[in-house]
Amino acid sequence: MASAEHCLLCFEALEAHLEDRKCLSWDALQASWAAYSSVASGLTKLKDPALRRVVDASPSSASPASSSGHSSSSASPALASTPATSTSSLPLGPTSAPLFVTWNTVLHGNTALRGCIGTFETQALSKGIPDYAITSAVHDSRFSPITKAEVPQLQAAVTLLTDFEEVDDPHDWEVGLHGIRLSFSDRGRRYGSTETWPRSRAGPRTRLSLA
Template sequence: MATVEHCLCCFEALAAYHERRKPMSLSEIEKSWAEYINTIDDDGDEADNKEEAAPVASKTPQIPALRRLAEASASSSSSSSASLSTNSSAGSASSSSNTTLQSGISTPATSVSASPAPAQVHESPLFVTWNVVRRSSDDDDDDDDDEDDDVHLRGCIGTFEAQPLSSGLPSYALTSALQDTRFPPISRAELNPSLQVAVTLLTDFEPAADAMDWELGRHGLRISFVYRGRRYGATYLPDVAPEQGWTKEETVLSLMRKAGWLGDKSRWREVELRVVRYQGKKEKLMYEEYKAWRDWVDGKTAE
């Protein structure tokens, strides 16, 4: 499962790229985040140790979502500040080879299998998704649900090859932000409160018996097929179909279209599909939440 720290790592990689500085490593971020959440009490006002943390905490914007993130981090990683995990938004890809594709997937030559993510994950197949989120006017500040928000995909690239998270997260954060050919590169000006990053770590790859052998909201789907001598392939992350309100059949057909198939949609079942289902829970983070933590880090450095 993905963590807030994974999302921070992605934002840190993109911000450092635009600011032409060296980014903090994932291990440094994990240690720093553990210290940071200790400066936020249950009400998100001040640190428990006010004498030591008050000068820094006073500089920290009290964003309601930060309290949620702090509580989530405390409950999920209290046994280890190095716990790793993930969460993400929409993602799709298509291909005819074993290279990184236009739609953002690096596909291995052989089928992928993975075990359920343990408490600590050091490497994993992963996707990094960037979104622009316009909050609805009646949103509750503490609500982390994007259902009523205006969400636009800004980039999504990932890989089914297991990656060391320490290097894979920053690498794919930049690749999805700057090299998704469906969109222009994310500029420095776009590092603003509307930018969101989501990380998804993929697990539990298994062959599906057929195109309908999977569950909406639980499984991501990866298909490959040959049609008229041409190879096709594409994937959707587990949350894509529920977010779009698709049925299973609509999801599979959309996935075939995403792969580039232009056949008669009424005859899609005649195409012999190879289907792999997988799981993966995402974590997401808004830029303002990253910036609050980063300002705290800079404040500590300046002391």
């Protein structure tokens, strides 16, 4: 399952890119987040300004949400990360997986897609997430590149693609529960894939907003 740290890594990678500086390593980011999470609210501050700016926004904003589309950022109370929650107490997730990174803008309660790119090839998350965070932010041809001024209105969502299985019947999947990848041939030509995101709560997707 994607975690709050994965979403923080998206923000860190994007801000580092926009500020033309080196991105925090995955290990350094995890250590900073663990230090923040293990102490009661307000007692300590993170040393790194870029990460502090993200996690200080609102503890409840770092929240694993339902595996829905791009229209909701509500948290699941049982899984929401707060300053009193240690990430070391949560189940360890995968270290590699196919993944997608989605950027949304959240303005006046309205959420709009701002970029989404990923891959079906398995990636080491420590490298794949920051790479695709930048790619989806500045290279999604449907949108202009995200600017630094937009960062406070951004929401990041990380989707890890797991548990693929072939189906015997093209109707053997449930809209809103399963994602689907289509691949077929017609008249000797191989066509690409189409995927949809599941909308159930039990999905490997996490969102985090700055605001």
